[in-house]
Amino acid sequence: MREFSADYLDRTRRGMWADSRAALADLSLSSRQRVLDVGCGTGELTAVLAEETGGTVVGVDADTELLTTARDRSRDGIDGYAAGDAVRLPFAADSFDLVVCQALLVNLPEPPAALREFARVSRDLVAAVEPDNADVAVSSTVETEASLEAEARAAFVDGVATDVTTADLTETFAAAGLSAVSTRRYHHEKRVTPPYSETDLEGATRKATGAALASHETELRRALSPTAYDDLRQRWRAMGRDVVEQMQTDDYERVEVVPFDVTVGRV
Numbered sequence: 001m002r003e004f005s006a007d008y009l010d011r012t013r014r015g016m017w018a019d020s021r022a023a024l025a026d027l028s029l030s031s032r033q034r035v036l037d038v039g040c041g042t043g044e045l046t047a048v049l050a051e052e053t054g055g056t057v058v059g060v061d062a063d064t065e066l067l068t069t070a071r072d073r074s075r076d077g078i079d080g081y082a083a084g085d086a087v088r089l090p091f092a093a094d095s096f097d098l099v100v101c102q103a104l105l106v107n108l109p110e111p112p113a114a115l116r117e118f119a120r121v122s123r124d125l126v127a128a129v130e131p132d133n134a135d136v137a138v139s140s141t142v143e144t145e146a147s148l149e150a151e152a153r154a155a156f157v158d159g160v161a162t163d164v165t166t167a168d169l170t171e172t173f174a175a176a177g178l179s180a181v182s183t184r185r186y187h188h189e190k191r192v193t194p195p196y197s198e199t200d201l202e203g204a205t206r207k208a209t210g211a212a213l214a215s216h217e218t219e220l221r222r223a224l225s226p227t228a229y230d231d232l233r234q235r236w237r238a239m240g241r242d243v244v245e246q247m248q249t250d251d252y253e254r255v256e257v258v259p260f261d262v263t264v265g266r267v
Helices: 006-013 022-027 044-052 064-073 111-121 145-159 170-175 198-209 217-223 226-248
Strands: 034-038 056-061 078-083 096-102 122-131 137-140 179-192 254-266
Touching: 022 122, 022 179, 022 254, 034 044, 034 111, 044 056, 044 078, 044 096, 056 064, 064 078, 096 111, 111 122, 111 170, 137 145, 145 217, 145 226, 170 179, 170 254, 198 226, 217 226
Parallel strands: 034 056, 034 096, 056 078, 096 122
Antiparallel strands: 122 254, 137 254, 179 254
């Protein structure tokens, strides 16, 4: 399974569900008594679940450092966090009436195995909120940014060891023995406009130094030759310098839209 830092999760999940939670309607959160968030990371979705349900919410993750961050943020309504593997959850059968994950299955080598484990500990619903990384849309005032990101994303998809493009998990849910499957699409929109936040400025610096690209270097090098990777990195850093330059005059704007499918099945 791929590993992620708390900073990465903060950058990619910040603001998700802030404006609309309609795509979570089929989870019937207001009626849930016990909810488990698997692969909870630093607890962003866990907090949303706690806000929307009147019952108990528990987060579980295999990364104890991420769990430490989640605990330190101590959001109200969360019963607690536990260390555990998605395919070997540390809970008895039928412990929850909803088991949910976000951006987890696309990073697992065998998603059906995790879904079967979710079904074991749930007595009612299982849900997955998964991105379609092949359908991300980017627009930018820097002319080269959208095309470079599309190029890097295509190489990443080719080089990553799991299927990060299959957001629609209807068949996978059915194969795991889950019935009454429904799917709703949610678009997570991330905007960068002036006045720029510290996170925006940090993101521009990461582009200009190549750090943003380097965070996926392992996957990119699997798909690209050394020469092709170095060429992409050089063009990426030049794009980043253009971003920094436009920010200095408050001219830079960027919009990224990541589609997520919320798939729900009944045990």
